[in-house]
Amino acid sequence: MSASLTAHSQEKKQIRTSQGRQRSLPATLASLSFTDNDYLDLSRHPRVAEAAIGAIRKSGSGARAARHLGGPCPEHQSLEKSLADWKGTEAALVFASGYQTPLGIIPSLVGTKDTVLLERNAHACLFDGARLSQARLRLFARNDPNSLEEALTSNQKLNPEGRVLIVAESLHSMDGDWVELSRLIDLKNRFGAWLLLDEAHANGITGSQGAGWAAEQGLAGQVDVQMGTLGKALGSSGGFVAASASVIDHFLNEARTFLFSTAPAPAAMAAASEALRLVRSSEGDRLRERLGQNIRLFSTALPSFQSGPIQPRVLKSNAAVIQARDFLRARGIEIAAIRPPTVPEGSARLRLSLSARHSEEDIRKLIVALAELPSV
Ligand SMILES: Cc1ncc(COP(=O)(O)O)c(C=O)c1O
DSSP: OOOOHHHHHHHHHHHHHHTTOOOOOOSOOOSEEOOOOOTTOOTTOHHHHHHHHHHHHHHOSSOOSOTTTSOOOHHHHHHHHHHHHHHTSSEEEEESOTTHHHHHHHHHHOOTTSEEEEETTOOHHHHHHHHHHTOEEEEEOTTOHHHHHHHHHHHHHHOTTSOEEEEEESBOTTTOOBOOHHHHHHHHHHHTOEEEEEOTTTTTTSSGGGOOHHHHTTOGGGOSEEEEESSSTTOSOOEEEEEOHHHHHHHHHHOHHHHTSOOOOHHHHHHHHHHHHHHHSHHHHHHHHHHHHHHHHHHHHSTTSOSSSEEEEEEESHHHHHHHHHHHHHTTEEOEEEOTTSSOTTOEEEEEEOOTTOOHHHHHHHHHHHHHOTTO
16 A cells, blocks of 8 residues: 555655755745846836736736637737737737646647657756657757757658657756857758747847847747747746747647636736837837846856856755855845756756846845855
């Protein structure tokens, strides 16, 4: 007979605790926080909040049903139109979260006869979407020009008839580096593969009007599916894809996390629409400039760090990361202690997330505290 569920859970907790992997939800954060992804500080912007309140008054607190059943959703439709315009695509579709987006779209594109080529350290939702599709999963090393080519070549020999979907993040969520997109696109064109680019962390912060890394590189038109979340620089919640009208119609009919989930709340959609208006305006430019100043100040003092807002400091062991987090917390600074399974074993790290919200003084305080950190 198996142990009771409570006993099983307690045993698992003991194992996690001994490995430095036990998590709990924080009751409070230190006053100066570098843990969130609100890169442009829009989640508390008065115009964004007002838009959300207005949508609740007009359309109610919930969407009442999945999109096919719940009647017209003006906030969703209007946001989708703006997202498509921003991304330069014919259409866009919103999902209840960024996490649910690849869980719906990847299995709608590929199946048992096909292959997903995924970056080795990609976000969990991209892995989970690929696994759910039951396609062959091959991993490649990010920004290694040979690794993807080798995977494509060997896959072509093994499975010449199957479809191939390449999946990559533009700004990596944990490493903070930018993908070499032109190389990915060359290879996808050469091998006749499709490309899904997750711009979760890049949307809003780079490219003209903050339209993301593919836009910044002038390559957006060559990405088959541009994916994003509304929960980071857009300060709201939900996920989205932007693509041709036919591809979006395909997702609308085939993506199960779209079909079988209540549509996101109208307030979240209206908030994201208003945030997107700000992102595309001169205020968006001003906020990106503020964020850029913070990144420059930070990386001038600590040049080994990345050039974007996500600044990892790999300390390897879980215990060292927890110790470092507690050291900084005691100095009034909150930093995320990232451990497996979020990152691979042996690569636990501090993840600092810079925002336009931070003042110069905040960044200087962070630099001083990091310099005092015993193991950094
Ligand atoms: C690269 C990447 N993709 C997707 C997601 C999921 O987005 P959401 O938080 O909206 O579920 C995240 C969130 O952390 C992410 O980092």
